[in-house]
Amino acid sequence: MTNLDDLVNWFEDKNKVMIALSGGVDSALVAYAAFQKLGKYAIAVTADYKTLSKEELKTAQDVCSEIGIQQLFLDYDELENEDFTKNDSNRCFHCRMELGNHLIELAKEYNVQIIVDGTNIDDLGDYRPGLEALKQNGIRSPLVETGFSKSKIRDTAKSIGLSVFDKPSNSCxxxxxxxxxxxxxxxxxxxxxxxxxxxxxxxxxxxxxxxxxxxxxxxxxxxxxxxxxxxxxxxxxxxxxxxxxxxxxxxxxxxxxxxxxxxxx
Missing domain, CATH: 3.30.70 (Alpha-Beta Plaits)
Known part of the structure; x- marks a missing residue:
C-alpha cells in the first residue's frame, strides 16, 4: 500500500532537492514530503512564465507558507519563444524544455543535483509531450516512482491538512x-x-x-x-x-x- 512514508523516504539519500512547484496538489505533496525529510535542503521553485494565472501563483505562495518551505521564483516570458507561441501539437514540449533549462540553471546556482516535479501515475496515460521534455532534462517524478495516483494524492494531502487537497486540476x-x-x-x-x-x-x-x-x-x-x-x-x-x-x-x-x-x- 502506497503511503506518505514511501514518498518521504524517497528523499532519504538526497542531499539537496529542488521541487518544481505550481499551485496544484501534486507538486504541493511532493514539496511537503521533501521538506519533512530534508528541511532547509528542500527548495520549491515556482515559474512565472506569463501563461500561468495570477490565482495559481498566489496558491503556490500560500502552499509554500503552509509547508514552511523556501520558495524561489523563475521569471521569464514564454511569449518570447516562437516555438511556443505558434501553438502546434508540441507546444507543451517546448514549454517544458524551456522550463527545464531554467530550472537546471537555477539548480547549478544553488548547488542542487536533483530536480523533481509533481507528475503522478495517472498523468502517464494522457498525451503529454511535456513529460518527454522533463525526462530529457533529467527531472524526476517521486509520485510516479512511489506509485501515487491522483486520488491517493488528494487523500494524503487531506490527511496532512494541505489546503489544496481538493483544488481542481489546472493547466496553463x-x-x-x-x-x-x-x-x-x-x-x-x-x-x-x-x-x-x-x-x-x-x-x-x-x-x-x-x-x-x-x-x-x-x-x-x-x-x-x-x-x-x-x-x-x-x-x-x-x-x-x-x-x-x-x-x-x-x-x-x-x-x-x-x-x-x-x-x-
Whole structure:
C-alpha cells in the first residue's frame, strides 16, 4: 500500500532537492514530503512564465507558507519563444524544455543535483509531450516512482491538512487556445479575466473558457451546466464581450481535460 512514508523516504539519500512547484496538489505533496525529510535542503521553485494565472501563483505562495518551505521564483516570458507561441501539437514540449533549462540553471546556482516535479501515475496515460521534455532534462517524478495516483494524492494531502487537497486540476492558460491558433498576450488576458468572471457569477471552482478564434466556449462539469439560466448567461455574455470575446457559448458536453488538443484552422 502506497503511503506518505514511501514518498518521504524517497528523499532519504538526497542531499539537496529542488521541487518544481505550481499551485496544484501534486507538486504541493511532493514539496511537503521533501521538506519533512530534508528541511532547509528542500527548495520549491515556482515559474512565472506569463501563461500561468495570477490565482495559481498566489496558491503556490500560500502552499509554500503552509509547508514552511523556501520558495524561489523563475521569471521569464514564454511569449518570447516562437516555438511556443505558434501553438502546434508540441507546444507543451517546448514549454517544458524551456522550463527545464531554467530550472537546471537555477539548480547549478544553488548547488542542487536533483530536480523533481509533481507528475503522478495517472498523468502517464494522457498525451503529454511535456513529460518527454522533463525526462530529457533529467527531472524526476517521486509520485510516479512511489506509485501515487491522483486520488491517493488528494487523500494524503487531506490527511496532512494541505489546503489544496481538493483544488481542481489546472493547466496553463495557453491550453485554452486550440493548436494552430497563435498564443498572444491579448488572448491569455481575456481568458484569465473570462474564467474569473464565470467563477464569480456561478461560484463554480472548475471552469474553462476556451478561446476559439474569439468565441468564448465555457466548459464546466456536465452536471453543473443547469445553473446557466438566461439571467446568468446574459450577465456572463455582456462581461465577456466587454473584454474582447465576440460570442459566448456553453459547451453542452461539459468539461474534459485536453478537449481542444486538435489543430484548428
Amino acid at each position: 492558460l495557453a491550453s485554452r487556445i486550440p493548436w494552430g491558433q497563435r498564443v498572444t498576450a491579448e488572448k491569455l488576458t481575456r481568458i484569465e479575466f473570462g474564467e474569473t468572471i464565470v467563477k464569480q457569477l456561478t461560484k463554480l471552482k472548475q471552469v474553462r473558457v476556451r478561446d476559439l478564434n474569439g468565441t468564448a466556449k465555457i466548459e464546466v462539469d456536465k452536471e453543473m451546466i443547469c445553473i446557466f439560466d438566461k439571467s446568468i448567461l446574459d450577465q456572463i455574455s455582456e462581461k465577456l464581450k466587454l473584454i474582447g470575446f465576440s460570442t459566448v457559448e456553453i459547451d453542452p458536453e461539459g468539461y474534459k481535460p485536453g478537449k481542444i488538443n486538435v489543430i484548428a484552422d
